[in-house]
Amino acid sequence: MNNVSAVTENEQISVKKKSQFADVWKRLCRNKTAVLGLVIVILLVLIGILSPIIFDYETQVIKTDYSNTLQPPSAAHPFGTDEMGRDIMIRTLYATSTSLSIGVVTVIVALAAGLVLGSASGYFGGKVDMIIMRIMDIFLAIPGTLLAICIVASLGNSITNLVIAQAVSAIPKFARVVRGAVMTVRDSEYVEAARAIGAKDTTIIFHDVLPNSLAPIIVQTTLEVATVILSIAGLSFIGLGIPAPRPEWGAMLSGSRSYIRDYSYMCMFPGLAIMITILSLNLLGDGLRDALDPRLR
Amino acid sequence: MIKFIIKRLVALIPVLLGVTLLVFFILDLAPGDPAKTILGEQARPEDIAALREEMGLNDPFIVRYGRYMFDLVQGDLGTSYKTRDPVGEEVWARLPNTITLALTSTVVAILLALPLGIIAAIKQNTLFDGISMFISLLGISMPVFWMGLLLILFFSVKLGWFPVAGADQGIKSLVLPSVALGFMHMAAIARTTRSSMLETIRQDYIRTVRAKGLPEHEIITDHALRNALIPTTTVIGLQIGQMLGGSVLTESVFAWPGIGRYMIQSIQGRDIPSVMGCIIVFAIGFALINLLVDLIYGFIDPRIKAQYK
Amino acid sequence: MSEDVKKDLTAEIRNLVVEFRTDYGVVQALNGLELEIERGKTLGLVGETGAGKTTTGLSLLRLIPNPPGVIVSGSIKLDGKDILSMGDKEMQAIRGKTVAMIFQDPMTSLDPVMTVEQQIAEVIKLHEEGGQAEALKRAREMLELVGIPGTRGSEYPHQFSGGMKQRVVIAMALACNPELLIADEPTTALDVTIQAQVLEMMKGLREKYNTSMLMITHDLGIVAEICDKVSVIYAGHVIEHGTLEDIFKNTRHPYTEGLFNSLPNLEDRQAELKPIKGLMPDPSNLPKGCAFCPRCDYAMDICQTQKPGRTYRNDTHYVECHLYNKDNIHEGKVKGR
Numbered sequence: 001m002n003n004v005s006a007v008t009e010n011e012q013i014s015v016k017k018k019s020q021f022a023d024v025w026k027r028l029c030r031n032k033t034a035v036l037g038l039v040i041v042i043l044l045v046l047i048g049i050l051s052p053i054i055f056d057y058e059t060q061v062i063k064t065d066y067s068n069t070l071q072p073p074s075a076a077h078p079f080g081t082d083e084m085g086r087d088i089m090i091r092t093l094y095a096t097s098t099s100l101s102i103g104v105v106t107v108i109v110a111l112a113a114g115l116v117l118g119s120a121s122g123y124f125g126g127k128v129d130m131i132i133m134r135i136m137d138i139f140l141a142i143p144g145t146l147l148a149i150c151i152v153a154s155l156g157n158s159i160t161n162l163v164i165a166q167a168v169s170a171i172p173k174f175a176r177v178v179r180g181a182v183m184t185v186r187d188s189e190y191v192e193a194a195r196a197i198g199a200k201d202t203t204i205i206f207h208d209v210l211p212n213s214l215a216p217i218i219v220q221t222t223l224e225v226a227t228v229i230l231s232i233a234g235l236s237f238i239g240l241g242i243p244a245p246r247p248e249w250g251a252m253l254s255g256s257r258s259y260i261r262d263y264s265y266m267c268m269f270p271g272l273a274i275m276i277t278i279l280s281l282n283l284l285g286d287g288l289r290d291a292l293d294p295r296l297r
Numbered sequence: 298m299i300k301f302i303i304k305r306l307v308a309l310i311p312v313l314l315g316v317t318l319l320v321f322f323i324l325d326l327a328p329g330d331p332a333k334t335i336l337g338e339q340a341r342p343e344d345i346a347a348l349r350e351e352m353g354l355n356d357p358f359i360v361r362y363g364r365y366m367f368d369l370v371q372g373d374l375g376t377s378y379k380t381r382d383p384v385g386e387e388v389w390a391r392l393p394n395t396i397t398l399a400l401t402s403t404v405v406a407i408l409l410a411l412p413l414g415i416i417a418a419i420k421q422n423t424l425f426d427g428i429s430m431f432i433s434l435l436g437i438s439m440p441v442f443w444m445g446l447l448l449i450l451f452f453s454v455k456l457g458w459f460p461v462a463g464a465d466q467g468i469k470s471l472v473l474p475s476v477a478l479g480f481m482h483m484a485a486i487a488r489t490t491r492s493s494m495l496e497t498i499r500q501d502y503i504r505t506v507r508a509k510g511l512p513e514h515e516i517i518t519d520h521a522l523r524n525a526l527i528p529t530t531t532v533i534g535l536q537i538g539q540m541l542g543g544s545v546l547t548e549s550v551f552a553w554p555g556i557g558r559y560m561i562q563s564i565q566g567r568d569i570p571s572v573m574g575c576i577i578v579f580a581i582g583f584a585l586i587n588l589l590v591d592l593i594y595g596f597i598d599p600r601i602k603a604q605y606k
Numbered sequence: 607m608s609e610d611v612k613k614d615l616t617a618e619i620r621n622l623v624v625e626f627r628t629d630y631g632v633v634q635a636l637n638g639l640e641l642e643i644e645r646g647k648t649l650g651l652v653g654e655t656g657a658g659k660t661t662t663g664l665s666l667l668r669l670i671p672n673p674p675g676v677i678v679s680g681s682i683k684l685d686g687k688d689i690l691s692m693g694d695k696e697m698q699a700i701r702g703k704t705v706a707m708i709f710q711d712p713m714t715s716l717d718p719v720m721t722v723e724q725q726i727a728e729v730i731k732l733h734e735e736g737g738q739a740e741a742l743k744r745a746r747e748m749l750e751l752v753g754i755p756g757t758r759g760s761e762y763p764h765q766f767s768g769g770m771k772q773r774v775v776i777a778m779a780l781a782c783n784p785e786l787l788i789a790d791e792p793t794t795a796l797d798v799t800i801q802a803q804v805l806e807m808m809k810g811l812r813e814k815y816n817t818s819m820l821m822i823t824h825d826l827g828i829v830a831e832i833c834d835k836v837s838v839i840y841a842g843h844v845i846e847h848g849t850l851e852d853i854f855k856n857t858r859h860p861y862t863e864g865l866f867n868s869l870p871n872l873e874d875r876q877a878e879l880k881p882i883k884g885l886m887p888d889p890s891n892l893p894k895g896c897a898f899c900p901r902c903d904y905a906m907d908i909c910q911t912q913k914p915g916r917t918y919r920n921d922t923h924y925v926e927c928h929l930y931n932k933d934n935i936h937e938g939k940v941k942g943r
């Protein structure tokens with residue numbers, strides 16, 4: 001074989017990263033359902049960003065109009081109006097921004113905390129690992145929804161508390177995934193090599209271990225956004241979520257329950273919105289999981 | 298085996314201790330004065346102060362927690378702020394309903410999901426596979442309370458086959474809630490079964506079995522199935538937690554008289570002891586079910602069974 | 607020349623073409639493969655990784671995964687019967703009974719949730735008369751035969767070491783006394799000392815049952831130990847074939863020479879290693895002429911455009927190389943070692 005000329009470590013790593021990213025992207029694009037998921041997610045993000053701009057909160061989203069209550073879908077109100085005369089379509093679209101933003105913020109918070117806890121736990125092992133994992137176990141011993149209900153029930157429902165409640169349930173999951181990935185990578189040979197040339201622990205964690213543990217973390221993040229949105233909808237449904245009058249899909253469904261007999265259209269659209277959001281995120285998450293799977297390379 | 302069970306039960310104790318501490322702490326943060334809740338807004342300040350003394354509400358956190366735990370291990374879940382009845386009684390009365398619902402949904406879910414996942418894996422990339430996986434995808438994307446509402450809309454309101462809410466019509470009342478709760482469950486299990494089946498079929502030992510001349514269907518039933526069930530069991534275990542949360546929502550939609558509904562009512566009434574009692578019962582149930590799943594796991598996989606001795 | 611002698615062949619492959627049709631393109635796994643295994647004899651199939659050795663073994667059992675593998679053309683005969691025209695049931699009756707295969711990695715070849723005696727009994731019950739009890743008894747006998755106490759039969763695969771697992775696999779393969787045993791690198795995953803034990807055991811069993819064997823390996827040492835004849839395979843095609851003496855003492859093909867030269871020289875520790883330059887060609891994009899041409903030290907112009915035909919040195923030894931014709935075949939062109 002020809003001699004491979006010596007390349008500096010940095011050059012090699014950046015070449016590896018770029019081609020890896022392009023490789024993953026290509027594989028993702030080949031998966032039609034994943035692309036569908038991605039497109040819908042992008043669409044939802046656009047709706048989420050544009051809704052607060054297009055619709056005026058005071059006059060269109062929360063203003064009640066008792067002369068116009070419970071109108072079935074029509075040209076003026078494509079999704080109909082609710083029991084307070086508010087346009088359901090506008091509220092449904094507007095709720096996108098609420099759900100998505102809380103979902104994203106929660107996941108970012110949980111991811112950050114999970115990264116710290118999980119990498120420390122996975123990398124250092126021993127006592128550190130044991131303590132952190134015991135604490136995580138306690139949080140995991142309560143089903144996520146119940147824990148969130150508990151926190152919100154106690155602290156009251158405000159957006160901040162909602163984020164805290166969801167994040168607290170999500171952090172252990174991230175910590176676990178990160179820990180698992182870090183542990184797999186930690187004992188591999190290139191980390192041993194890095195240690196052999198005297199790299200510091202934090203350097204190793206950030207430059208070697210984490211970039212290669214990325215795959216399951218990315219997948220978990222995507223799926224977790226879906227879980228959080230679903231959970232918030234559930235909380236709102238039982239009255240522990242976003243405080244009224246801010247529109248939220250779960251709360252809208254809860255309100256529609258009393259009118260289900262004669263005004264069934266009311267329970268259609270918010271539910272559909274939840275489903276489409278979760279569906280697209282799941283498709284994207286699944287697609288990412290397949291595209292990032294090293295065994296399929 | 299018995300030793301293993303006992304060991305696990307003992308290991309549960311610190312976890313449950315941690316859980317009770319955590320939940321007690323969280324609920325303690327709630328604003329509002331329990332004494333006021335009990336006596337009402339109009340009560341005189343002296344009466345409120347007296348009740349606070351009597352209930353020990355002015356004691357430090359650790360003392361109150363200790364007192365609660367002391368009562369708990371004797372089976373006393375405290376007294377409801379609203380009804381002044383023991384929480385334990387209220388919970389106990391509603392527990393069978395929740396168990397019935399949870400059990401039925403799980404059984405239905407597993408019975409439907411396993412064949413669905415297995416056949417989808419065998420007939421990979423055919424129409425059956427596509428359709429069943431699409432339905433499963435819908436199942437995990439649909440919020441359980443929306444599913445409940447839709448079921449009520451079509452089968453109760455429009456068709457009148459089942460009651461809209463409540464548990465008073467026996468089996469008929471059970472159908473819609475179980476389907477709503479079980480559907481989401483079934484979808485997740487079907488997907489996992491399929492992917493773990495696909496994974497198993499690709500294994501080397503399946504190739505060995507084929508080289509022995511075993512007909513294809515026997516390869517599936519005698520070898521692939523048992524191995525594929527191993528990761529599926531893990532997922533079923535993970536699902537249980539989600540399902541417990543889902544049962545709270547389902548009970549809410551269908552006004553099902555279980556612990557979940559009671560918990561929500563207690564939250565709205567700021568009845569802290571009741572909330573605490575419900576959550577503890579859920580946590581214990583969750584832990585026990587996980588233990589059960591682990592045992593089943595050991596039953597299926599002899600490598601794990603060896604670790605259990 | 608060799609058609610004159612009517613051989614008793616356990617297995618016969620003629621002109622086999624196997625493709626793997628994937629999303630990334632078509633991979634030519636086997637290109638006109640020819641193979642003969644005589645009854646009671648052992649044929650070694652030698653080549654580098656990716657040459658098509660495992661595919662050859664799998665095709666004898668018709669176990670090539672489909673999709674994406676397709677047997678495009680050619681014939682495969684076991685005991686004189688054409689297996690390519692057989693139905694599934696017929697094929698299942700043959701697998702495990704007429705022909706059996708043992709695979710490379712013993713760690714993953716056994717079902718982890720079944721006891722080893724049950725796995726051996728399974729193949730016995732499939733092909734032989736008798737019920738569960740008899741099958742188990744025979745399974746334990748087979749275990750004893752490969753050097754494992756019969757009482758250990760009720761244990762699970764994870765309780766055995768790699769070498770013992772491979773013995774279980776061998777016991778399972780020989781349980782129904784097959785006419786042909788295909789061994790795909792059976793000792794590659796084992797320690798050297800265990801390797802020797804397993805090989806000795808296989809030789810003993812072969813003597814006892816007069817089993818024909820196809821030994822797939824890249825290790826020339828194993829070939830020398832256990833094989834009667836050798837086929838050297840390169841890029842899905844047999845490029846040289848002969849008896850042990852033909853191949854070892856009268857090497858003709860440059861690739862075969864390269865294989866021998868790649869072995870480190872135990873006597874002269876100062877000698878340089880002589881690897882074969884380059885890599886095996888991309889099987890989805892094979893060169894037009896001789897597949898070995900790009901790496902060959904003796905390459906001529908004709909090698910790039912035309913595939914070489916077969917030249918026979920004697921009844922048993924042939925080579926496919928443009929260097930040779932029937933006049934110069936008796937003197938080797940390749941340098942001695």
